[in-house]
Amino acid sequence: MSFIAFLATAIMLAITPGPGIAYVVARTVAGGRSEGMASCLGTAVGGLFHVAAAALGLSLLIARSAMLFSVVKYIGAAYLVYLGIRLLLRKDEALAVGRVASHGARRAFREGILVEALNVKTALFFLAFLPQFVAPGQSLIPQLAMLGSICVTLNTLVDVGAVLAASRLLESGAARAARARMLTRTSGVVMLGLGGYLAFARRVGAV
16 A cells, blocks of 8 residues: 555656756757657666665664654655645746757766756655655665655656657647646645655554
């Protein structure tokens, strides 16, 4: 049940329009499908960097103090609630696609890695999100690595879809804005519910 909740939330967050989609679409507009796909691969590698950092950091944390790790999980649940509120309060706006120059697929790949690896919000999200779904009594690093890799895979699949449909994503229209608004609001509700549920559930069985 915990994995189903994780998967549902991860999928909802992956399809919510955000800076990552805007970046790969901008790359596609600048240099075509090859640069767009290269940027998707780059952001995936950058995302795996955060997965590795979170897995190693959290495993060291729990090795030092199981109680401190539980505190991190409570803080993480509160952070998820905060993200949910932010999503619900976010003003309606079109997906912003900045102008970037075409520099080739190889550079798009490298820049994609840097853009994602240096994204502090991604690091905070993994630290808050992944610990909520680890199973007590099992090795921590493999669990965090698997969950994080699933998140990165889902995000990358959505980014690839955005690249393939870049021309449609760039079209302005009320229908696209309405879909983006619905996804954002739904994600906000999911994050609020998940954060509240996890904060309450940890009273019964914290790792």
